Amino acid sequence: MKRGLIIGSFLSIIFIGLACISFFWIPYDIETLKIVNKLKTPSLNHWLGTDHFGRDILSMIMMGARTSIAVALLAVGIGLTIGVPLGLFSAARQGSFIDEIIMRGNDLIFAFPSLVIAILITAVFGASAVNAIVAIGIFNIPVFARLTRAAALPLWERDFVLSARVCGKSEARISIEHILPNITNLMIVQGTIQFSLGILAEASLSYIGLGAQPPTASWGRMLSDAQTLVSIAPHVALVPGLAILLMVLGLNLMGDGLRDLFDPRIKSDQI
Secondary structure (H helix, E strand, C coil): CHHHHHHHHHHHHHHHHHHHHCCCCCCCCCCCCCHHHCCCCCCCCCCCCECCCCCEHHHHHHHHHHHHHHHHHHHHHHHHHHHHHHHHHHHHCCCCHHHHHHHHHHHHHHCCCHHHHHHHHHHHHCCCHHHHHHHHHHHHHHHHHHHHHHHHHHHCCCHHHHHHHHCCCCHHHHHHHHHHHHHHHHHHHHHHHHHHHHHHHHHHHHHCCCCCCCCCCCHHHHHHHHCCCCCCCCHHHHHHHHHHHHHHHHHHHHHHHHHHHHCHHHHHHHC
16 A cells, blocks of 8 residues: 555656646747757757757657646646535535436436547537646546445434534525535545546647647657657657556556555554
């Protein structure tokens, strides 16, 4: 458990660090094209080589990390901001007509694959990073809403909640003061999982041209541009592919580690 959490945190911190550094410094300007340097293999001047436009791949990876992390983070933020209140409200009104509407709305969104919804939204409203955030965020809403409701329902039967109701506290106040603090750990774990899925979704949308648009760097677009160059310059495709792999792997390991760390049942089994 601890090993996975440490490895996952280390991998995630590396890419988050690269994204943060890119705000202040990158080795080369990615908007400057130097065709004479195209498809250079890794060297002292270009640690990860150059692409078909002569741009430094390390600089592209740093800027792409910023794009991917920003899109995924904002998409998770949308899911948390809307999904958690919906789940708490639904749990507080279990069995009511409003509860049914919220749950059936979740089922409706889940009936369509998340990537298909994202492609549909970006195709209708235009390809951009903003629309990619909205598309990915919409699918995150029912994920957090359903998880919140499932975690909150048993808590409404607990003695401390019943005591709060006897004291005259409203459902909204009980949800905020007593229910939400007890499910925060679950939200953190699910947030890391949805964050990794957001990275994949953003890369997928950019790969087919529906995500971040040039000159904004994106790992998915780097893969798309490199698909015809694999035979002559494999590093152009391997580097962004490995970046996506390691970032998603790190987030998944961190999510599993946090789940094991926060889950009292696992702690009791280990004892």
